[in-house]
Amino acid sequence: MTNSEFLVIAHRGASGYLPEHTLEAKAYAHALGADYIEQDVVATRDNELIVMHDIHLDRVTNVAERFPDRHREDNRFYARDFDLVEIQTLIAHERRADDGIEAVFPNRFPTGIGEFRVPTLRQEIRFIQGMNKATGREVGIYPEIKRPAWHRNEGFDISRHVIQLLDDLGYRSRNDLVYLQCFDAEEVRRIRHELGCQLKMIQLIGDNSWGESDTDYDQLRTAESLAELAKTVDGIGPSIMHLVTLNEIDGQPVSLGLVSAAHAVGLKVHPYTFRADQLMPGFDSLPEMVAWFREKLGIDGMFTDFPDLT
Numbered sequence: 001m002t003n004s005e006f007l008v009i010a011h012r013g014a015s016g017y018l019p020e021h022t023l024e025a026k027a028y029a030h031a032l033g034a035d036y037i038e039q040d041v042v043a044t045r046d047n048e049l050i051v052m053h054d055i056h057l058d059r060v061t062n063v064a065e066r067f068p069d070r071h072r073e074d075n076r077f078y079a080r081d082f083d084l085v086e087i088q089t090l091i092a093h094e095r096r097a098d099d100g101i102e103a104v105f106p107n108r109f110p111t112g113i114g115e116f117r118v119p120t121l122r123q124e125i126r127f128i129q130g131m132n133k134a135t136g137r138e139v140g141i142y143p144e145i146k147r148p149a150w151h152r153n154e155g156f157d158i159s160r161h162v163i164q165l166l167d168d169l170g171y172r173s174r175n176d177l178v179y180l181q182c183f184d185a186e187e188v189r190r191i192r193h194e195l196g197c198q199l200k201m202i203q204l205i206g207d208n209s210w211g212e213s214d215t216d217y218d219q220l221r222t223a224e225s226l227a228e229l230a231k232t233v234d235g236i237g238p239s240i241m242h243l244v245t246l247n248e249i250d251g252q253p254v255s256l257g258l259v260s261a262a263h264a265v266g267l268k269v270h271p272y273t274f275r276a277d278q279l280m281p282g283f284d285s286l287p288e289m290v291a292w293f294r295e296k297l298g299i300d301g302m303f304t305d306f307p308d309l310t
């Protein structure tokens with residue numbers, strides 16, 4: 001059942017070792033042998049595309065210290081409210097919890113040291129292309145368009161801009177080493193059928209409780225929806241929690257059938273997120289957990305914070 005073309009996707013870079021979405025984390029992911037390196041993409045006030053997981057800057061940079069008055073009513077600091085030159089003055093750090101102090105993953109890189117920066121999408125892709133040239137190893141990119149409906153409401157068509165930039169940098173056909181991903185199913189259809197994007201695409205599948213988009217993810221996981229999805233995308237990116245449940249008797253993972261249902265209609269499955277410091281119960285190490293998902297479920301790749309432990 002094991003797929004020989006198994007893809008290791010470095011989730012926000014080698015984010016288990018260095019602060020997420022910094023060029024340092026991307027360089028390390030490249031060095032550790034990742035097949036693809038992920039970019040989450042949001043827009044600045046001056047319509048530049050930056051690599052940042054949240055539409056907010058405050059969990060992973062010192063924006064609140066540097067620009068204390070620039071938050072919205074919800075006390076969050078939005079990338080969309082800052083020009084790129086301002087964001088380029090920020091120090092990026094390991095992700096902190098909602099209190100702004102505690103590290104989300106306390107055993108990772110310390111939150112208080114380092115001179116990391118927030119890269120633009122163009123800078124990061126050029127950087128990966130440079131490493132590809134220098135090493136002779138062709139590592140792909142795996143950009144995610146974040147919150148397209150929110151960006152549109154802010155007056156910015158982020159999808160169109162991302163596709164244009166990728167085209168500028170040489171990514172335009174399905175043979176190119178790129179997967180484009182998004183949680184918003186309506187936007188994924190638009191990107192493929194209205195904007196005419198030819199790239200390999202992944203429909204991300206979240207949980208309805210997260211409020212990530214208007215997409216109904218319970219519906220999206222049904223056989224009928226997967227068959228429909230296969231007309232638009234090359235694969236799905238579900239959460240691990242949507243692939244297995246834990247057996248009530250022995251606590252062991254049991255398949256929920258989503259991988260085989262996706263494979264039945266020709267969709268690849270790239271689940272997220274495999275973390276050595278957040279193992280599923282029943283596994284003692286990340287390599288053991290990865291092996292189980294490959295051998296028992298036949299997943300085609302995975303997002304991991306630890307590209308070496310696979």
Ligand code: CA
Nearest residue numbers: 038039040144
């Ligand atoms: Ca992502």
